[in-house]
Amino acid sequence: MKNIKDELQNIINGDGSIGPTSKLEKVQNFLRTNEKASFRTEKQKYLKSEETICLTDFAFKEKLFFLEEISEDNFISAGAEQRVYRYDDFHIIKINDSIFYEYWLDYFNSLLIHNYFFRATAYIFLGFKFIDDILCAVVKQEFIVATEITDLNVVKQFLSYNDFNNSRNNDYINSNLGVIFEDLHDENVLSRNGILYFIDTIFYLTEGFYSSKI
Incomplete structure (x- = not known):
């Protein structure tokens, strides 16, 4: 760590x-x-x-x-x-x-x-x-194409294994690193052939991130 x-x-x-x-x-x-x-x-x-x-x-x-034209014909989604x-x-x-x-x-x-x-x-x-x-x-x-619906329990297990603990809803925190990881619903984490792909992520740093103590 x-x-x-x-x-x-x-x-x-x-x-x-x-x-x-x-x-x-x-x-x-x-x-x-x-x-x-x-x-x-x-x-x-x-x-x-x-x-x-x-x-x-x-x-x-x-x-x-970025000077290239972005055509609305290529629009996929918006949040x-x-x-x-x-x-x-x-x-x-x-x-x-x-x-x-x-x-x-x-x-x-x-x-x-x-x-x-x-x-x-x-x-x-x-x-x-x-x-x-x-x-x-x-x-x-x-561009990631999902092959199955993402199981959020699997996402939770994967993140827990990597020391990111669920704080509320689809938000997580790694207190050792001082990093908050938010909004991990099934549109932001895709599953392709059993592998999770994190495509939309929101990370925040806490004061603990800058500390040298673990």
Whole structure:
């Protein structure tokens, strides 16, 4: 468990990486550095709107906008936080406005954690795009076709085996790692030939994540 936590801390704190530096890591590093530079007292709490302005400027400067047209003919589904489109025969793209996260940094941290745990469905960050004047992230992911209905009891057993304990409904927490894992209903976890594929994940870090104690 210590090794896993060390690796995750290295990834989130920018002291390590999974493979070559990616656009995703580049943006997360900028947001992390920007957060430290914008440290304020509790009464002057950093606002997400301010973070978004800085992020937009950075995206323009670094040419991180996704310029391809996204056709509504390829629309698959939509949720509260994202819209999903077919990209090609093997991938989908997801357009996310980070509404489930207090800050954009939290969203990119969640992507990095997902990629650490679930490489078969890893997110590839393609860039940003304005949708109805709202800044959104565009990510690509392998298209998973389910072959059977997901048994949520199996999901619970799998996560329990990996030290993620059910906190309520479809939400879990790993107290040793300091990681919360939420919204794992049967549309976010698919089953193909008896193998679970986590396709939509929401991770949050607790204060315990930054502690060196296990």
